[in-house]
Amino acid sequence: MPELLVSVVIPTLRADARLRECVEALGGQTFRGFETIVVDNSGKGLVRRNEAAPGARVIENGTNAGFGGAVNQGIRESRTRYVATLNDDAVAHPRWLESLVSAMEQRPDAGMGASQVRLYGEERLDSAGMLVARDGSSKQRGHGRPPEDFPVTEETLFPSGSAALYRRAMLDEVGGFDESFFLYCEDTDLGLRARWAGWKCLYVPLAVVEHHYSHTAGGASPLKAYYVERNRLFVLAKNFPARMLAAAPWVTLARYAWHAWYLLEGRGSAARFRAEGNAGAKMIWYVVRAHAAAACHAARLWRERRTIRQRARITPAVFEHLLQCHTISARKVAAQ
Numbered sequence: 001m002p003e004l005l006v007s008v009v010i011p012t013l014r015a016d017a018r019l020r021e022c023v024e025a026l027g028g029q030t031f032r033g034f035e036t037i038v039v040d041n042s043g044k045g046l047v048r049r050n051e052a053a054p055g056a057r058v059i060e061n062g063t064n065a066g067f068g069g070a071v072n073q074g075i076r077e078s079r080t081r082y083v084a085t086l087n088d089d090a091v092a093h094p095r096w097l098e099s100l101v102s103a104m105e106q107r108p109d110a111g112m113g114a115s116q117v118r119l120y121g122e123e124r125l126d127s128a129g130m131l132v133a134r135d136g137s138s139k140q141r142g143h144g145r146p147p148e149d150f151p152v153t154e155e156t157l158f159p160s161g162s163a164a165l166y167r168r169a170m171l172d173e174v175g176g177f178d179e180s181f182f183l184y185c186e187d188t189d190l191g192l193r194a195r196w197a198g199w200k201c202l203y204v205p206l207a208v209v210e211h212h213y214s215h216t217a218g219g220a221s222p223l224k225a226y227y228v229e230r231n232r233l234f235v236l237a238k239n240f241p242a243r244m245l246a247a248a249p250w251v252t253l254a255r256y257a258w259h260a261w262y263l264l265e266g267r268g269s270a271a272r273f274r275a276e277g278n279a280g281a282k283m284i285w286y287v288v289r290a291h292a293a294a295a296c297h298a299a300r301l302w303r304e305r306r307t308i309r310q311r312a313r314i315t316p317a318v319f320e321h322l323l324q325c326h327t328i329s330a331r332k333v334a335a336q
Contacts, residue, residue, distance in 0.1 A: 005081050006034035006097060006165070009074030010056075011067050012088040015046035018212060019088040023053045026086075031098035034084075037077060039070035067161065068177030068186040075168075075176050083171065085187075087162040089212035091120065099206035100165040103153055111170030111199030112191060114159030115207040116147055123147065126211045129156030129203045130188065131328040134244060135251035136236035137228075138188040139328050139336055147205065156203040157326035158191020163209040166190075170199050174311070178234070178304075180297065184224060185231035192239040195322060198313035222282065230290035237294065237301040238308060241316035244323070251330050258334035259283075268335050 008026060012019050019038070026036055036056040040047040041064040047053050048060070059073055075083050082101065086092065100113040114129040117140075127140030128150040140160060142150050159165075161177075164187065174193045177186045191201065236248055262268030294301075314322075 002033040004033055004035055004079075005101060006031075006084055007037055007074060007078035007080045007082070008034055008084040008086055008097075009037045009039065009071050009078075010053075010086050010088050011039045011041055011065075011070035012047060012052075013041045013064060014088070015040060015042055015050050015052045017052075019047070019052045020050075020054070022086065022088050022090055022092075023056055025091045025093075027055065028094045029092065029097050030094050031101060034097055035078070035080070037074040038088075039065070039073050041065055041070055066179060066182035066186075067184075068181055069179040071161075072176040072179060075171060081168055082165055083168060084165045085161045085163070086209070087211060089120075090117070090163050091210045092163070093208040093210070096163070096207045096209055097165075099204050103202050103204045103207075104165060104167060107200070107202060109198075109200050110202045111167045111194050111197075112159050112201035113165035113207065114156050114201055114203045115163040115165075115209045116150070116203075116205045117160055117163050118147060118208065118210045119144075120210040120212045125150070126213055127160040127162070128205070129201065129326075130158050130160055130191065131326050132157060132188065132192070132235075132323055133251060133255070133328050133330055133333050134323075135248045135255060135330065136188075136232040136240065137255065137328075137330075137333045138185060138232070138235070139333055141203075141326075141328075143336055147208075150203065151205055153202060153204050153206075156201050157322070158187065158194065158201045159203075161187030161190075162211055163207075165207075167199075170194055170197070173197055174199075178238075180300075181231045181234060182227060184227045185235055188235050189231075189238060192235065193308055196239065196308050196312045196314060196319060222286065225283065226286045226290055229287055230293050233290060233294035234297065234301060237298070238305050241320055243316075244320060255330035255334055256287075258331045262334050 038053040117126040125142040128142040
């Protein structure tokens with residue numbers, strides 16, 4: 001039996017046919033030194049009842065622990081050198097793990113590996129790594145573009161948690177996912193904490209995964225609108241240098257203005273939110289709620305910010321330059 005090098009952790013809420021498709025695709029991996037851990041967040045034992053994860057180790061939760069909390073459970077239950085995260089609506093191509101592990105083994109300074117995540121059944125990208133705007137918003141690099149636009153293994157800012165590989169030594173140093181995020185942007189926070197600690201991220205184009213985008217929470221749902229806005233404030237407070245924090249509100253206002261413009265034009269995330277039956281007033285309410293929640297967490301976020309700086313191996317100037325090299329404009333954030 002091959003030595004186990006990777007634990008693939010798959011959180012799930014629905015535990016439906018998409019999960020079964022995801023788990024069965026892992027059975028075709030050319031790399032065999034891995035285990036599959038499915039974390040059932042349904043609170044109803046749906047993975048077991050639906051027989052949705054054949055051959056996988058299953059952790060059942062009584063309530064929904066969120067994406068980060070579920071992955072952290074898988075990390076604690078495993079002892080492998082690497083931990084991969086995979087959405088339950090993602091289908092990995094046969095060389096996915098082989099390609100990620102090979103790239104990471106050649107680069108001991110890389111704590112993270114980003115996959116070529118495609119929109120399911122299309123020759124268009126979901127992500128080739130991630131980008132961050134100057135107000136803390138994060139978006140997929142290359143979203144909607146052909147995979148051929150990103151043909152080589154190269155450094156990117158951090159991976160999308162929908163299909164990523166993390167080095168355990170990095171996780172042990174910086175900690176796992178921040179469970180207070182619950183849903184969305186927890187991969188942004190972890191990625192930026194890792195960059196503060198000096199770890200790099202590699203984009204590996206041969207590590208292909210196809211993703212049924214936003215299968216669980218919806219493309220522009222009220223749940224997503226609230227958590228994305230609240231959690232980008234968490235990212236800002238914990239990770240951005242002081243000079244970037246001062247500029248962030250102006251970038252946010254620009255993003256809100258572009259959201260309004262694209263809403264009138266009938267495109268972008270704000271338009272999709274309205275198309276799903278949500279009035280414009282609801283968007284304003286979720287923004288207010290998000291800021292209120294961030295204010296309630298201010299003391300904790302400040303403590304975590306200080307801890308990140310105390311452990312940092314790069315300066316704020318270097319971190320700011322890193323973000324500038326992997327940035328996305330407020331306009332593009334609103335347009336996606």
